[in-house]
Amino acid sequence: MKQLLPILILLLVSCKQEKPESNILIFEPQKATHEFKLSDFVESITYIQFDSTKIFAGFDERAVITDKFIFLGTNIGIFKYNKKGEFIQEIGGIGEGPMEYGQYYQITKSEFEEKLFIYSYPESILIYDFKGNFLNRIKLEVPLDICQCLRQYNNHFYFFKYISSGISQPDLWIIINENGEWVSSKKDENLFFDNDFGDRPTWSPTDYNNSSIYWNMYNDTIYRISKSGVDVFGVFGNGKYRLTPQNGGNPEGCLKMNCIVETNRFILFDWFLMTGKWTDNKTIYDKQSKIFKNTDKPIINDIDGGIPLRFRRSVQIDGNQYLETYIYPEKLIEAFLASDTPESRALAETIDEEGNPIMVLYKLKE
Numbered sequence: 001m002k003q004l005l006p007i008l009i010l011l012l013v014s015c016k017q018e019k020p021e022s023n024i025l026i027f028e029p030q031k032a033t034h035e036f037k038l039s040d041f042v043e044s045i046t047y048i049q050f051d052s053t054k055i056f057a058g059f060d061e062r063a064v065i066t067d068k069f070i071f072l073g074t075n076i077g078i079f080k081y082n083k084k085g086e087f088i089q090e091i092g093g094i095g096e097g098p099m100e101y102g103q104y105y106q107i108t109k110s111e112f113e114e115k116l117f118i119y120s121y122p123e124s125i126l127i128y129d130f131k132g133n134f135l136n137r138i139k140l141e142v143p144l145d146i147c148q149c150l151r152q153y154n155n156h157f158y159f160f161k162y163i164s165s166g167i168s169q170p171d172l173w174i175i176i177n178e179n180g181e182w183v184s185s186k187k188d189e190n191l192f193f194d195n196d197f198g199d200r201p202t203w204s205p206t207d208y209n210n211s212s213i214y215w216n217m218y219n220d221t222i223y224r225i226s227k228s229g230v231d232v233f234g235v236f237g238n239g240k241y242r243l244t245p246q247n248g249g250n251p252e253g254c255l256k257m258n259c260i261v262e263t264n265r266f267i268l269f270d271w272f273l274m275t276g277k278w279t280d281n282k283t284i285y286d287k288q289s290k291i292f293k294n295t296d297k298p299i300i301n302d303i304d305g306g307i308p309l310r311f312r313r314s315v316q317i318d319g320n321q322y323l324e325t326y327i328y329p330e331k332l333i334e335a336f337l338a339s340d341t342p343e344s345r346a347l348a349e350t351i352d353e354e355g356n357p358i359m360v361l362y363k364l365k366e
Helices: 329-339 342-349
Strands: 009-011 024-027 042-049 069-074 077-082 087-091 105-109 115-120 124-129 134-139 147-153 156-161 171-177 182-187 212-214 221-226 229-236 254-262 266-274 281-286 291-295 313-317 320-327 358-364
Touching (some): 115 147, 147 221, 320 329
Parallel strands (some): 009 024
Antiparallel strands (some): 042 358, 069 077, 254 266, 266 281, 313 320
C-alpha cells in the first residue's frame, strides 16, 4: 500500500469514512447503511410517452437524446420525436436495401455535426443527418460481431463488445476509422475460459462530458473512454465476490454490476450479489461532499409519487444533467395510483395505458 500513497485512493465505504485520498475508485460491496429519498439529489422528473404513430415494444440504450430531438432505436426501426414525444419521422428503415439497416443494429451521434451513425451487423455503418437524409454507407474492412454499444471519439468508431465465456482473450472494444478500416482493439490478454456459461453484462453508457464507462465482471479495471483517450476510472477489489472463469458457471455470492453512471455531481452504482434473494443495491458518491453512501432499499419517489429510482445512464439536455430510464405505462399508472394523492392521480390520468413505453428523465440537482 505504501507504493500507492502518491495515488490518492477513494474507498467506496460508508459516510463515516475519512476524506478520500485519490481519484481512482476501488469498489467493494458494502453493507447498506443509508436510506435515500429521491428529492435528496433529484430536482424534478419529466415523463415522455411517445405518441402512437408507431407502436413498438420498447427501447434501450439505442436512444440518442439531443437538446431538440430524441431518436429512438426500437425493434421496428429508428424514429425521431420532439421533446414532447410527438412523432416527426422515421430514419431509414430495417431491410436489405442500400439505405437500410438490419434487425441487429446500434446507433450513436456525431461528436461534431448533426449526424447519426447506424452500425448494421455485420459490416456496415450508415450515415444520416438529423433531418433523415441518407448521406453515406461505409463498408467495414473486417466484419464484426454484434456489439453492445457504439460511440464515436476523434472521428473513430468504438465498438464495445459482449464478453462471452466461450471466447478466451476477448476484445473489449474495437476501433474503426471513418473509412471503415481497422485501427486497433483493446484485448484482455489474461482472460481464459475452459467452459462456456453465457454472456455477462459489460457496459454502462454515459454522456457525461461525452465519455463512456466500460467494465466487465471478469476484469478488475473500470475504464473511462473519451476524446482524450482511455484512462482508469476505478477498479474492483479482490474479494471473494469477484466473478472468475472458474466460478462463472456457479456464481453464488458473486457481484453483478448493473450500471455505473457518472454525472457532474454524482457517481452512481447499481449492483447486487448473486446469492439467495438478489437484493438490489445503489451506492452513491457525492463529488461535492466526497461521501459514499449505500442502500439496499428502493429510493422512494417523494417528488410525485411515481416509481422508485431506476436509471440506465446519464444524459445532458440544455446544459442540465439527467438520469434516464424507461417504463411501461401500466407500471407507471400502478405506481401513481398506489401513492393515492390528488397530484399522482392526476398524473396517472395523463398516461395512455395501451400506448408506447415512457421515457423517464430525472433532472439532477447541481
